Amino acid sequence: MTNYFYLLKGCLHEVGSGIVRTLIVFIFFIVGTFIAALDWSFNVWFKAKSEGRINLIEKWGTAGGTIFQTFVFLILGIITIAIEIKKHGLVEEKFLQRILMKLFPKLRDIARNKSNSIESKSLLTNHTKNAKREVVKNIFTKKHDIYVGSILLTIAQVFLYLSTSNFWGVMGVFPFLIALPLRAMNVDVEKMKYFQEYSTLPTHFFANDYIVLDLSIILGAFLSATVTGTFGKGNYRPNWKVYGSAIIAGLLLGFGSRWAYGCNVGAWTSPSISASVSGYVWFAGGLLGNIVGVVCRPYVGLKN
Numbered sequence: 069m070t071n072y073f074y075l076l077k078g079c080l081h082e083v084g085s086g087i088v089r090t091l092i093v094f095i096f097f098i099v100g101t102f103i104a105a106l107d108w109s110f111n112v113w114f115k116a117k118s119e120g121r122i123n124l125i126e127k128w129g130t131a132g133g134t135i136f137q138t139f140v141f142l143i144l145g146i147i148t149i150a151i152e153i154k155k156h157g158l159v160e161e162k163f164l165q166r167i168l169m170k171l172f173p174k175l176r177d178i179a180r181n182k183s184n185s186i187e188s189k190s191l192l193t194n195h196t197k198n199a200k201r202e203v204v205k206n207i208f209t210k211k212h213d214i215y216v217g218s219i220l221l222t223i224a225q226v227f228l229y230l231s232t233s234n235f236w237g238v239m240g241v242f243p244f245l246i247a248l249p250l251r252a253m254n255v256d257v258e259k260m261k262y263f264q265e266y267s268t269l270p271t272h273f274f275a276n277d278y279i280v281l282d283l284s285i286i287l288g289a290f291l292s293a294t295v296t297g298t299f300g301k302g303n304y305r306p307n308w309k310v311y312g313s314a315i316i317a318g319l320l321l322g323f324g325s326r327w328a329y330g331c332n333v334g335a336w337t338s339p340s341i342s343a344s345v346s347g348y349v350w351f352a353g354g355l356l357g358n359i360v361g362v363v364c365r366p367y368v369g370l371k372n
Contacts, residue, residue: 078332079321080238080282084289086300092314093321100322101242105262113327124343133343140348154178225341232277235338238285239331240267241278242322248273304369313368328353 079097082090103109125133149168153175169176225236247257247269263269270276293299304310325331328350330338336354339347365372 078238080285081289082302084286085293085298086290086303088303089310089314092311093318096315096318097239097322097325098242098245100319100324101239101326102246102322103319104323104326105243105247105260105266107261109327110261110266122345124345137340137343150175228281234277235334235342236281237278237330237334237338238282239322239325240329240334241276241282243267243326244269244273244276244279307369309367309369313370 079090079094083094104113123133124136127133128136146168150172153168228234228236243262247260247263250257251269257263258269270279273279290299321331325335328335329346330336330350332350332354336347336350339350341347362372
């Protein structure tokens with residue numbers, strides 16, 4: 069069982085939860101996106117946008133694209149859960165885990181051998197009824213089953229599309245957060261090609277739906293962390309390695325995500341939902357980047 073807010077445990081969520089290191093990442097994330105929006109960067113990369121666009125629904129129809137998407141996601145889920153069981157045992161109750169262990173008895177044996185905690189053993193013996201009872205019991209409390217969180221996020225995505233005619237995006241508005249104060253200081257940022265050809269600069273902060281959405285996520289995370297008593301938990305002691313890596317990571321995140329037309333939300337989740345091949349390309353690059361990041365974490369004072 070898990071708090072469904074942690075499905076959104078990214079930069080915005082941790083900023084709202086009072087994590088200082090992530091606040092530093094967030095600040096330099098914004099700086100990185102603005103650097104990527106400068107004219108030299110726009111001329112190098114953004115001119116090439118929309119070239120070679122491939123959408124599976126347009127190519128194979130709604131039924132074909134949907135079937136292919138479902139098959140790919142199912143295979144990825146099965147592979148991930150099988151690896152998790154082999155490496156760690158049964159970490160938490162999941163619907164697909166139960167199915168896999170019924171189809172492949174060897175996985176169940178591995179899970180029994182790997183899972184040493186009382187919680188893990190109870191999941192293996194009598195988890196089905198308990199899981200259902202626990203989901204119902206915790207619907208209106210701070211704990212939710214991961215599937216409940218997935219359904220809520222899906223409903224939110226659909227509602228967002230119906231109300232804004234756009235899929236979910238997070239960091240596309242980050243260049244505005246620097247451009248708007250600069251404009252207030254009489255810097256003519258609207259002459260930048262980025263704001264002339266790619267994205268229109270709003271008149272003020274609250275004139276853009278996605279700025280409001282980002283602020284709402286931060287506020288929601290703050291309320292969640294405050295209510296559950298987790299605000300500020302997980303902070304590191306002041307450490308130049310940790311906070312130095314946060315600055316570098318923020319700049320790379322901002323620059324890279326702006327060039328990729330989005331972060332893990334706008335360049336992966338939303339394109340994948342709309343059956344765009346770009347989502348799969350981002351996933352491959354993101355997976356490789358995560359592997360590199362995990363290898364590098366101990367060198368900057370972070371635990372894996």
